[in-house]
Amino acid sequence: xxxxxxxxxxxxxxxxxxxxxxxxxxxxxxxxxxxxxxxxxxxxxxxxxxxxxxxxxxxxxxxxxxxxxxxxxxxxxxxxxxxxxxxxxxxxxxxxxxxxxxxxxxxxxxxxxxxxxxxxxxxxxxxxxxxxxxxxxxxxxxxxxxxxxxxxxxxxxxxxxxxxxxxxxxxxxxxxxxxxxxxxxxxxxxxxxxxxxxxxxxxxxxxxxxxxxxxxxxxxxxxxxxxxxxxxxxxxxxxxxxxxxxxxxxxxxxxxxxxxxxxxxxxxxxxxxxxxxxxxxxxxxxxxxxxxxxxxxxxxxxxxxxxxxxxxxxxxxxxxxxxxxxxxxxxxxxxxxxxxxxxxxxxxxxxxxxxxxxxxxxxxxxxxxxxxxxxxxxxxxxxxxxxxxxxxxxxxxxxxxxxxxxxxxxxxxxxxxxxxxxxxxxxxxxxxxx
Numbered sequence: 454x455x456x457x458x459x460x461x462x463x464x465x466x467x468x469x470x471x472x473x474x475x476x477x478x479x480x481x482x483x484x485x486x487x488x489x490x491x492x493x494x495x496x497x498x499x500x501x502x503x504x505x506x507x508x509x510x511x512x513x514x515x516x517x518x519x520x521x522x523x524x525x526x527x528x529x530x531x532x533x534x535x536x537x538x539x540x541x542x543x544x545x546x547x548x549x550x551x552x553x554x555x556x557x558x559x560x561x562x563x564x565x566x567x568x569x570x571x572x573x574x575x576x577x578x579x580x581x582x583x584x585x586x587x588x589x590x591x592x593x594x595x596x597x598x599x600x601x602x603x604x605x606x607x608x609x610x611x612x613x614x615x616x617x618x619x620x621x622x623x624x625x626x627x628x629x630x631x632x633x634x635x636x637x638x639x640x641x642x643x644x645x646x647x648x649x650x651x652x653x654x655x656x657x658x659x660x661x662x663x664x665x666x667x668x669x670x671x672x673x674x675x676x677x678x679x680x681x682x683x684x685x686x687x688x689x690x691x692x693x694x695x696x697x698x699x700x701x702x703x704x705x706x707x708x709x710x711x712x713x714x715x716x717x718x719x720x721x722x723x724x725x726x727x728x729x730x731x732x733x734x735x736x737x738x739x740x741x742x743x744x745x746x747x748x749x750x751x752x753x754x755x756x757x758x759x760x761x762x763x764x765x766x767x768x769x770x771x772x773x774x775x776x777x778x779x780x781x782x783x784x785x786x787x788x789x790x791x792x793x794x795x796x797x798x799x800x801x802x803x804x805x806x807x808x809x810x811x812x813x814x815x816x817x818x819x820x821x822x823x824x825x826x827x828x829x830x831x832x833x834x835x836x837x838x839x840x841x842x843x844x845x846x847x848x849x850x851x852x853x854x855x856x857x858x859x860x861x862x863x864x865x866x867x868x869x870x871x872x873x874x875x876x877x878x879x880x881x882x883x884x885x886x887x
Contacts, residue, residue, distance in 0.1 A: 456480065456490040463497040471510045478514040482613040488620060495617070495626040503631040508673060509680035511631065515639035516681075518613035522589070522645030527597050528558040530736045533646035534728055535637060537670075540658040540804040540811075541695035545573045545603070546709035547717075548725050548732075550761035553601035554752045555729075557736050560596055561603040562610070562644045574605050579702040579827035581781055583771030599764050610643045611636075628660075634673045642683055648735040649678065649685045650728050656693035658804025664689055664885045686731045689885045690724055694802040694837050697721040701816040701830015701851065703782040710776055713759035720836075720883050725749075727884055783828040785814070785851030789864060793841045797873040802837050806870035807848075813863035814852040826853055831867065838880035847871055 454476045463469065469477075477494060480486035503511065524531040532552060536542055545561060552559045563573035563585075574585045587595070587604040595602035614636050621627045641649045651674055654660075655667040671687035678685030697718050699708040712721060730745040732738075739745035752758040759776065766773050775781045811817065815826030832849045835841050850867060852860065 456486045456494070460490065460493045460497055463494060463501055466501040468504060469507055469510075471506075474507060474510040475514050478511065478518065478613050478617070482518055482616055491617065491620055492624045492626070495621060495624060495629075495632070498632065499626050499629045502629075505673070505676050505680065508631040508634055509677050512635040512639045512642070512677055513681055515611045515614040515617075515635055516643045519611055519643065520589075520607065520609040521643050522560070522592075522610075524558065524560060524593070524596065524645045527593070530647050531558045531560050531596075531645055532648040532650070532732050532736055533560060533562075533641050533644060534650045534652070534732065535641055536652040537633075537637070537654050537660060539654045539656075539692040539696055540808040541697045541700045541705065542652075542654075542692075543576060543697060543699075543705040543709050544652065544721070544725055544728065546576060546706065546762075547712045547721070547758075548728055549601055549603060550713065550765060551725070551729055551749055551752055551758045552732055553599065553765075554758045554761040555733065555738055555748055556600070557732060557738055558596055559601045560592070560645055561601070562607065562640070563603060563605065573603065575825055575827075576702045576705050577603060577769075577771075579706055579782060580766060580771040580775055583766060584769045587769070595768050599761070599768055601761070601765060602768070603765065611639045614639050630666075630670045630673055633660075633670060634677055638674055638677050638681075638683075638685070641685075642681060647684065648732060649683060650731045650735070651685060651687045652724065652728060653687055653689050654692040655689065656691050656804060657806075658695065658808055659692035664691075668885070684735050686735055688724070688727050688731065690727075691881060691883050691885070692804050693881065695804050695807050695833065696724065698833045698836075699830060700807060700811045700833075701814075702825065702827045703784055704830040704832055704851070706775075707779050707782060710759070710762070710779075713753060713762055714756075715753055718836075719880075723883050783826075785826070785828040785830070785853050787852050789850045790846045791848045791850065791864070791867045792844050793835075793847050793873055794843065795873055796843045797841065797875045798878040799835050799837050799839050799841060799847070799871055800874035800876075800878045801872040802833075802835075803870050806866050807831060807833075810850065810863045810867040810870065813859045813866070814850060814855055828853060829855075835871075836880075838878045841873065 481491045653667045667689045733745040815829035
């Protein structure tokens with residue numbers, strides 16, 4: 454078998470065999486296939502596509518390229534959740550303790566954020582002394598002891614995907630749905646999950662721009678899961694405006710704690726409930742949607758989900774006192790309020806622009822080696838559909854040490870991130886179904 458022949462085959466739109474997919478992936482991972490050859494094949498895939506079977510084979514080849522976690526001695530139905538990314542998306546921080554408190558074993562491997570804001574690991578590390586670098590032994594033991602652990606991604610999981618993704622990032626081959634599917638689903642399977650719920654986002658603050666594109670990707674992920682004997686469910690949700698009220702690492706953890714105390718924004722509750730319901734049904738922990746909702750509401754209202762979050766913090770070395778003392782968080786010592794220049798209704802709040810402003814304040818990074826400012830971020834006072842008076846605060850920017858030019862850019866972008874209409878605006882739909 455030769456790489457050049459397989460490049461030609463896909464260029465002609467022909468279907469690969471399973472053996473050919475494995476040959477390409479394994480050959481590139483071990484250095485026998487060159488960057489330029491894999492780049493050519495990836496571009497051919499972008500133009501000609503992979504069918505459902507080819508996508509499943511590619512996914513499985515990624516899984517088998519590294520370690521595969523096995524929780525079968527703990528539970529036969531360990532759950533996991535993944536989001537394709539968004540602005541203010543702190544769902545993992547509230548969903549995971551809820552599921553664990555409801556008896557669902559949950560193994561969560563997350564990453565640090567690149568781009569506008571931090572990832573789940575960055576957010577958790579804003580908790581003083583919280584440790585995300587768990588060994589496999591520590592990860593397994595914690596799941597067994599308290600039903601849940603959140604750890605940074607192991608470099609030994611899906612190394613083929615890691616190497617190929619780095620190439621996709623610099624060859625304009627990121628946006629193919631089969632390649633996205635294989636990358637996301639392979640990591641979930643390798644991390645030992647049997648029940649997987651995926652939050653596929655679309656909109657200005659997401660990778661996919663339309664609900665149709667998000668549904669297509671979601672359907673492909675479900676099909677891939679079936680072919681690989683995994684129960685995958687998908688939620689398609691909007692990221693036209695930020696999720697929740699806070700953007701930035703410390704600010705998002707504080708909002709998550711408030712959520713678990715019963716103080717939450719409607720949109721964050723809606724998406725969390727949807728993901729929790731699907732997981733509880735998939736794991737046979739609830740009989741129907743009504744029961745699932747009642748279960749979720751109960752553990753929030755009685756404080757037991759918050760106590761589970763406290764258990765996670767303690768188990769991973771963090772300072773549990775942050776739950777009742779937010780001054781322990783690093784919050785930007787400087788702040789600027791962005792005010793409305795007229796009375797009316799917020800008609801648009803562009804997630805991408807809010808995120809861009811937050812990044813300029815220090816909430817995100819361009820490359821993995823960049824430092825991140827846990828205290829930087831934006832707190833929203835108004836969202837789409839809300840009424841605002843003239844000179845009333847729409848959002849507040851938090852920052853520490855930022856250059857004058859970056860601060861001015863952040864302020865200007867924030868001011869232009871929203872629009873106000875004199876006409877009453879309905880709150881936008883968050884979750885879209887086929």
